[in-house]
Amino acid sequence: MILAHSTSLSGAIVQPRLDYFRPDIEGLRAIAVVAVVLFHAEVPGIRGGYVGVDVFFVISGFLITGMLWREAGASGSVRLRSFYGARARRLLPASALVGVVTMVVSILVLPPLRVPTVLFDGIYSALYVGNYWFVLDHINYFNTLLVPSPFLHYWSLGVEEQFYLVWAPLVLGTTWIIRRFRRDRSRAVDASPRPYLVALGLVATVSFALSLVITYAVPSLAFFSLPTRAWQLAAGGLVALTAAHWRRLTPGSAAVSGWAGICMIVFGCFWFTSATPFPGTAALLPTLGAVLVIGSGCAIPSRGAGRFLGTARMRAIGRISYSWYLWHWPVLVLLPAALDRPLGLAERIIAVLLAAGLAWLTLRYVENPLRFAPAIRDYPWRSLGLGMVATVIAVATGFGLLRVVPIPVGRGAAVPPVAFTTPPAGTGIDAAVSQSLAEVHAALATSLGSRPVPSNLTPSLSEVAVQQGNFKYNGCLRTPYESGQPECAMGDTSSPTTVALIGDSHAAMWTPAFQEIALQRHWRLELLAKEACAITQTRAGGTLGRLIEDMQHCQQWRDQIVARLTAERPRLVIISVWRSYGVDEIASGFNSYDQAWFDGMTHLVRQLHDAGSQVLVLGPIPAPHQAVTICLSGHLGNAAACDLSRSAAVNQSGIAMEASATRAGGGQYVDVTDLFCTADRCPAIVGNTLVYLDTTHLSITYAQQLAPAIGALTDRAMAQSAPR
Structure with a gap:
């Protein structure tokens, strides 16, 4: 559930209702994924659509921080098994499915010399460390010299999974410090956001400083790594912790903030290019834009920008955003390889629409059944086991296919080598x-x-x-x-x-x-x-x-x-x-x-x-x-x-x-x-x-x-x- 916080009449912070859904955030997912998809499809004008990933980071920071904070405030702890089980059940089966299909198709359609690297990309992506693998492999996200890896987009999933691993212990550690230094340790931990705001503020400050420096020193590391992206996730978390203040916005102010945020995101899509140093200071634009959209929605989720984002069409796109993100890039990379020619603009649009169809099927027959099945959902260990099995299958597929990659050998007859001669002595x-x-x-x-x-x-x-x-x-x-x-x-x-x-x-x-x-x-x-x-x-x-x-x-x-x-x-x-x-x-x-x-x-x-x-x-x-x-x-x-x-x-x-x-x-x-x-x-x-x-x-x-x-x-x- 996506919740806004409320205050009692006395001003004390109380736990929010647990049945409040934010359709505007589902619509914001739609904007983010459409931006990325259109950028990858090379639609004219959308030169900076990669900022959609930054919007996803802010959304994740908002949702996960709010959820962890509420649990820590209510119980004084965080149930790590339940938290990680829910994440595993939600994310790993779909990503493993797309990963396995991508590896199998890659070995069939890509040039043999490209296949081993792609399979290793798939293996490391299945382990959710693909972002650092790309750094070590000196991959530039915007480089067009090589046939792009069909797993390149998995870098952001690696950042997300690493964020989950770090964030829950961060909240749990902050809760422990609160209890450790409070005089009356017998009382339950209250839901005051101040200590958590300090912790996230420090994370955001250090991460942003690293991002500024590393963007220009080691661009690939800045683009792909969690330490240089954590400030964007923390920005979303800060919105969750200050939701009570966002709710005090007047309807007019909230409407202006929401539309301004959308304009900032869209402007980044059109203004930025592959030559823009990123994330650096440029990432402030989409990040702050997403903050404004989410924050304004705390006050008026169904009005202003929220009314547009909450429409049925936007929510439908938002629901398939995860699977669409998974499918669209392999389709755009592997289809030209299969046809042995570049795709035209119309063909690229058809390709991403095909990927949207695959995303709907994945949501209908993989994501939702596994996500909501009581036999799995109600047992954290089963959820963790499901995620582990999905990961093992993907990794094993990669290693298995590495053993059958063909060694490319010329098909023509042997040709005599050229022998250029040194002119005789005395030649002018x-x-x-x-x-x-x-x-x-x-x-x-x-x-x-x-x-x-x-x-x-x-x-x-x-x-x-x-x-x-x-x-x-x-x-x-x-x-x-x-x-x-x-x-x-x-x-x-x-x-x-x-x-x-x-x-x-x-x-x-x-x-x-x-x-x-x-x-x-x-x-x-x-x-x-x-x-x-x-x-x-x-x-x-x-x-x-x-x-x-x-x-x-x-x-x-x-x-x-x-x-x-x-x-x-x-x-x-x-x-x-x-x-x-x-x-x-x-x-x-x-x-x-x-x-x-x-x-x-x-x-x-x-x-x-x-x-x-x-x-x-x-x-x-x-x-x-x-x-x-x-x-x-x-x-x-x-x-x-x-x-x-x-x-x-x-x-x-x-x-x-x-x-x-x-x-x-x-x-x-x-x-x-x-x-x-x-x-x-x-x-x-x-x-x-x-x-x-x-x-x-x-x-x-x-x-x-x-x-x-x-x-x-x-x-x-x-x-x-x-x-x-």
């Missing part, structure tokens, strides 16, 4: 470049068209993870939160000619090519690289953006590398960086290919050039904007389905401006696009070689094969410039 520089590029162009041209994935693909799709691990080069590629840069010498380490390869992981991915070049030319090659930190002198905008860089030691690392290179004066400095900062990633606080980026490139090149080094900037490889290996595992019979469009994968105007910025600083620029693309297509496989390792990086094998071409281009660049 321009002739060597022409010969190398001609070989690459020929290989690219023959790798286009409809063709199966070769059976001798190198690296094989099952070996991709091994190559990804090899990018670290024994710590030479620093992780985001590592400081310093160790000595990382390769090639002919005794040579007096030093060449430095600097940048981020996109410098590390070229290391195999330059290792071969260094051995041939007797260079001492140094790798100086750090993940997620652009070497260009581009400082993140805003105080909080700079905070991220400082926590990741980016500026400190840049200054250290530039100082080191200025002192060592290597003969050649090669710069290679990722160009999707601010596009495929938004946490850095700056954007590739904007004026600050070009100015930073010119400044860096000039610094190194003035110190006495030749400087070569490698242009970007084509940006797949998808996990090419996962795509190939789902199209073993037609690798062409995973080839890239040159116009979509290459920012030609950005490359031209970056080349000008490089030359303005006294350096040379190499556009590497023609090593990957023909005039209009960029094959995912060249010969039998996998070109792209993941969503952004070159495979080690293809980098090694390009060594002759990269060597010729490097020689030409060095011949065209001389250090000062």
